[in-house]
């Protein structure tokens with residue numbers, strides 16, 4: 621895939637990348653830690669960056685692991701608007 625095309629994709633979608641340090645992929649989902657319930661909630665990319673939230677690319681979304689004792693909740697983007 622041509623670099624120019626990839627740059628256009630990055631800018632056109634969200635302008636936000638994966639929050640993993642060594643990762644340059646485009647973020648497709650947002651991980652939010654709900655400390656009160658010990659839950660890591662993975663859902664569609666949030667409209668704007670929020671505290672305790674981390675944007676993840678598809679690869680890191682799939683390889684997500686929560687701290688011990690934490691529950692991982694995954695929301696599908698299917699059937700949701702916005």
Ligand SMILES: [Zn+2]
Nearest residue numbers: 638643677680
């Ligand atoms: Zn990533």
